[in-house]
Amino acid sequence: MRASRLLVTVAIVIGSLGLTGGDSQRPQPARYDVLISHGTVIDGSGARPVRADVAIKDGRIVAVGSLPITTAADVIDATGLMVAPGFIDVHTHADDIADTPRAENFVRMGVTSVVAGNCGGSALDIGDALTKIRQAGIAINYATLIGHNTVRRAVMGTANRDPTISELAKMKSLVWRAMADGAVGFSTGLQYVPGTYAKFAEILELARVAGNAGGLYASHMRNEGTELEAAVQETIHVGEMTMCRVQISHLKVDSPNNWGASARALSLIETARKRGIDVQADQYAYTAASSSLGIRFPAWVLEGGQDAIATRLNDRNQWVNIKSEMRDLLSARGLSDLSFAVVASYRPDPSLNGLSMKQVAVRLSGSDSADAQFDTAKAMMLAGGASMVYHLMSEDDVNRIMRHPQVGIASDSSVLTMGDGVPHPRGYGNNARVLGEYVRNRHLIPIEEAVRKMTSLPAEHFKFDRRGLVKAGYAGDLTLFDANAVADAATFEKPHAFAAGIPYVLVNGVVVVRKGEQTAALPGQVLKSSPPK
Numbered sequence: 001m002r003a004s005r006l007l008v009t010v011a012i013v014i015g016s017l018g019l020t021g022g023d024s025q026r027p028q029p030a031r032y033d034v035l036i037s038h039g040t041v042i043d044g045s046g047a048r049p050v051r052a053d054v055a056i057k058d059g060r061i062v063a064v065g066s067l068p069i070t071t072a073a074d075v076i077d078a079t080g081l082m083v084a085p086g087f088i089d090v091h092t093h094a095d096d097i098a099d100t101p102r103a104e105n106f107v108r109m110g111v112t113s114v115v116a117g118n119c120g121g122s123a124l125d126i127g128d129a130l131t132k133i134r135q136a137g138i139a140i141n142y143a144t145l146i147g148h149n150t151v152r153r154a155v156m157g158t159a160n161r162d163p164t165i166s167e168l169a170k171m172k173s174l175v176w177r178a179m180a181d182g183a184v185g186f187s188t189g190l191q192y193v194p195g196t197y198a199k200f201a202e203i204l205e206l207a208r209v210a211g212n213a214g215g216l217y218a219s220h221m222r223n224e225g226t227e228l229e230a231a232v233q234e235t236i237h238v239g240e241m242t243m244c245r246v247q248i249s250h251l252k253v254d255s256p257n258n259w260g261a262s263a264r265a266l267s268l269i270e271t272a273r274k275r276g277i278d279v280q281a282d283q284y285a286y287t288a289a290s291s292s293l294g295i296r297f298p299a300w301v302l303e304g305g306q307d308a309i310a311t312r313l314n315d316r317n318q319w320v321n322i323k324s325e326m327r328d329l330l331s332a333r334g335l336s337d338l339s340f341a342v343v344a345s346y347r348p349d350p351s352l353n354g355l356s357m358k359q360v361a362v363r364l365s366g367s368d369s370a371d372a373q374f375d376t377a378k379a380m381m382l383a384g385g386a387s388m389v390y391h392l393m394s395e396d397d398v399n400r401i402m403r404h405p406q407v408g409i410a411s412d413s414s415v416l417t418m419g420d421g422v423p424h425p426r427g428y429g430n431n432a433r434v435l436g437e438y439v440r441n442r443h444l445i446p447i448e449e450a451v452r453k454m455t456s457l458p459a460e461h462f463k464f465d466r467r468g469l470v471k472a473g474y475a476g477d478l479t480l481f482d483a484n485a486v487a488d489a490a491t492f493e494k495p496h497a498f499a500a501g502i503p504y505v506l507v508n509g510v511v512v513v514r515k516g517e518q519t520a521a522l523p524g525q526v527l528k529s530s531p532p533k
């Protein structure tokens, strides 16, 4: 019974490949490029894991099932391993991947595709950037959004005002150009300069250009804490007015006095979806964020270049006002000083990396008062600023957001270089942390649901053609992990550590991680959204 069914399966597979043996009564074993045998497939759809072999030829999955009577150039024994679609990380800052094409921090946590150009920051000339990436060759697949901050800065610098009609027209033409050159959508970073100076109408006009070209709207919203609900509503409203698909980036509640607001944010998303607006979100699995030091200063202080910022900070009277605004911004969130802020990378003095602003203030001024911390932040801004890790979220909000079926998993990371700075550990550990900590240790969501959030959910929303499932005809992007061992090793103190328990990763049918080591292969492709059907 079992044997005859196997024979039928093999015959169908061979027929579909157009390989017929000399004797039509006796099918010959098919020859594949890669056969992953004896694994347990989690196909990415949310379906329960099943025992199955997976065969790949010419970069694509060609058969999934019981395939013992086959040969392959490369047979990977996946006994004891889960075979999942490669993870798709739609919120990254991997814009400089051409400089570090192996992208090992992503690859080693099972990521096979990234979307860059997030939070309003991207290359301005998308065509040129994609050409450079194709020429460099990359280990993983890459897509990019066009960033609002990039476009606005190119047209109006960091001016704190509305665009003129001709400036808006210029910005629209830049977005249009980027979409024509292969961007998959438009991103905003409305907490950053100069995006923070833009009003709703400007965002709407530019998002509409992307939407008309089939693009998605991804937003690092105007507020992620005290005004979270209003920010979610603004983002959804863009989708409602433009018919763009909407991606709320790194959904979180970053103000202690508004912890719990994730419930209302998620219900706004659900209500919008019922109205026909295709809105989703993504998150990383940590209770700390990562951003610039500048974000702690009032937005008006950051207008103009470094000289303009220095003039304001060095003016004694202005500094008194700035400091009191900084204090107000913190107290609005239920905070009184900068002890939640840890230096990730401060180029003028790397010995400060890893210290909280409280510790830095003690080191530099001998005082740990809030006042000393603000003065320290000012000195660091005058020296060019720093990148920071901000411990501002609650585990309850992270859990609630993760349980929601329309929230994907994304790292918000750049391409990292081993040993360089003290970045947020999500860049090495995010996907592994979800599978190890949130699935295995805490039983927060089932394993097949976690995999769906990393694969088919983002693939469908970003319209990546035939990616995100372990299914015949789909791209040969696969991540093999040990469900009992997968874990993040990167910590806030020691972030430069690859994830564990992910021994094999394939990109477009090519092995990029074998037995836990990254190969030299660069099989990644530039991805575009498939046109609307």
Ligand SMILES: [Zn+2]
Pocket (backbone or CB within 6 Å): 118, 119, 189, 220, 249, 250
């Ligand atoms: Zn962001």
